[in-house]
Amino acid sequence: MIFRVHHGSGVPIYLQIEAQVKQSIAARLLREGDALPPVRKLAAELRVNPNTVARAYQNLERDGVLRTVPGGGCYVNSQTSGLLYKEKIRRLKPLADQLAVEATQMRLAPSDAIDLLENSFKSLTHSATENSHD
Amino acid sequence: MIFRVHHGSGVPIYLQIEAQVKQSIAARLLREGDALPPVRKLAAELRVNPNTVARAYQNLERDGVLRTVPGGGCYVNSQTSGLLYKEKIRRLKPLADQLAVEATQMRLAPSDAIDLLENSFKSLTHSATENSHD
DNA sequence: CAAATTGTATTACCGTACTAATACAAATGA
DNA sequence: TCATTTGTATTAGTACGGTAATACAATTTG
Numbered sequence: 001m002i003f004r005v006h007h008g009s010g011v012p013i014y015l016q017i018e019a020q021v022k023q024s025i026a027a028r029l030l031r032e033g034d035a036l037p038p039v040r041k042l043a044a045e046l047r048v049n050p051n052t053v054a055r056a057y058q059n060l061e062r063d064g065v066l067r068t069v070p071g072g073g074c075y076v077n078s079q080t081s082g083l084l085y086k087e088k089i090r091r092l093k094p095l096a097d098q099l100a101v102e103a104t105q106m107r108l109a110p111s112d113a114i115d116l117l118e119n120s121f122k123s124l125t126h127s128a129t130e131n132s133h134d
Numbered sequence: 135m136i137f138r139v140h141h142g143s144g145v146p147i148y149l150q151i152e153a154q155v156k157q158s159i160a161a162r163l164l165r166e167g168d169a170l171p172p173v174r175k176l177a178a179e180l181r182v183n184p185n186t187v188a189r190a191y192q193n194l195e196r197d198g199v200l201r202t203v204p205g206g207g208c209y210v211n212s213q214t215s216g217l218l219y220k221e222k223i224r225r226l227k228p229l230a231d232q233l234a235v236e237a238t239q240m241r242l243a244p245s246d247a248i249d250l251l252e253n254s255f256k257s258l259t260h261s262a263t264e265n266s267h268d
Numbered sequence: 269c270a271a272a273t274t275g276t277a278t279t280a281c282c283g284t285a286c287t288a289a290t291a292c293a294a295a296t297g298a
Numbered sequence: 299t300c301a302t303t304t305g306t307a308t309t310a311g312t313a314c315g316g317t318a319a320t321a322c323a324a325t326t327t328g
Contacts, residue, residue, distance in 0.1 A: 012315080012316060012317090013316080013317080014316080014317090019232075019235075022235055022236075022239055023231075023235055025239070026234070026235045026238040026239055038273075038274060038275085039274080039275065039276095040273085040274080040275090048317080048318090049317055049318045049319080050275090050318090051276090051277095051317075051318070051319090052316080052317060052318080054275070054276070055316090055317095057275085058275095058276090065239070068275070069274085069275080069324090069325075070274075070275050070276070070323075070324050070325075071273075071274045071275060071276095071323075071324035071325030071326070072273095072274065072275080072324085072325055072326075073273095073274065073275080073325095074274095074275080079239065079241060080241065081239070081240040081241050083240055085242075085246075088237075088240050088242045088246075089242075089246075089250060091236075091240070092233065092236060092237060092240075092242070092247065092250055093250065093254070095229070095232065095233045095236065096233060096247075096250045096251045096253075096254040097157075097254045097257070098153075098229065099226065099229045099230060099233060099251060099254070100160070100251060100254035100255045100257075100258055101153075101156055101157050101160045101254075101258070102156075102225075102226060102229065103222075103226060103255075104160040104255075104258060105156055105159070105160055105199070105213070105215070106215040106217055106222050106225070106226075107213060107214065107215050108219075108222045108223075108226070110252070110255040112219075112222075112223075113226065113230075113251065113255070114248055114251060114252065116223060116226055116227065116230045117230045117233060117234060117247065117248060117251055118244070118248065119230075120227070120230040120231045120233070120234035120235075121234045121237075121238070121244040121247070123231070123234075124234055124235070124238055146285080146286060146287090147286080147287080148286080148287090172303075172304060172305085173304080173305065173306095174303085174304080174305090182287080182288090183287060183288045183289080184288095184305090185287075185288070185289090185306090185307095186286080186287060186288080188305065188306070189286090189287095191305085192305095192306090202305070203294090203295075203304085203305080204293075204294050204295075204304075204305050204306070205293075205294035205295030205296070205303075205304045205305060205306095206294085206295060206296075206303095206304065206305080207295095207303090207304065207305080208304095208305080
């Protein structure tokens, strides 16, 4: 599991870590039960304070993405979201709205925006199949 | 033109204003040539410092969304983005990727996410037609 | 049990983002 | 022209976010 981080990007380190973990799970590079790097190891790799990594892991645990055993380690959770369909939609709507507004703003046709989203999904499943023979 | 703003939301006021202006334009509640509220008037309505509104307007001008006449006022620009198709896609891709990742994370089917995005587009055109007879 | 490895809690520093107060400048309009 | 209305620039204060140093606690492993 390789993570990379940009210090001067303005984006907080812990958010960059969270995003990469989520992406890795969505792309099935990380699967249920897999162990994440220990906070100290990852922190050393990224030249960052262990607390920064810990913060990312804690946020991910709060979001139900992973479970953590104090003294043990951090592991990818089963990704069963117990959410109702309507609740999922409610949470994703702001993001979709923003995408629609920005696309309209730059006069991109809705169909093109939809193609773009389809491709984002395809990218996920592609990296999944690429790594399914390990 | 009614704007609303939440002070304790953590989201900076000027960003809230920017988002609402963009939305209003995308939904064609505001059209090319329309005047925006003077910074002082809007600032008074929102109980906010004029500079905060000015900052939003300046950012929107930087983004080519509106043009501003010092001493005159602020007006909605013609929304012709001179961007190449590939550049539009490049700018929107991170947002689409995020939507795909989050949807996958909460185990929402891609088709449902696409429906959601379609509806976001429809909401825009609906509020447009609702207000096209003025 | 003891040592090593794991995650956690506390504290503090530092920068910067956000907002505001105030004064300035350009354009409009009676 | 003169007053009013518009946007702008400068400065500053306050709060908060991000990161780090350090010490603590729980688990694993020999």
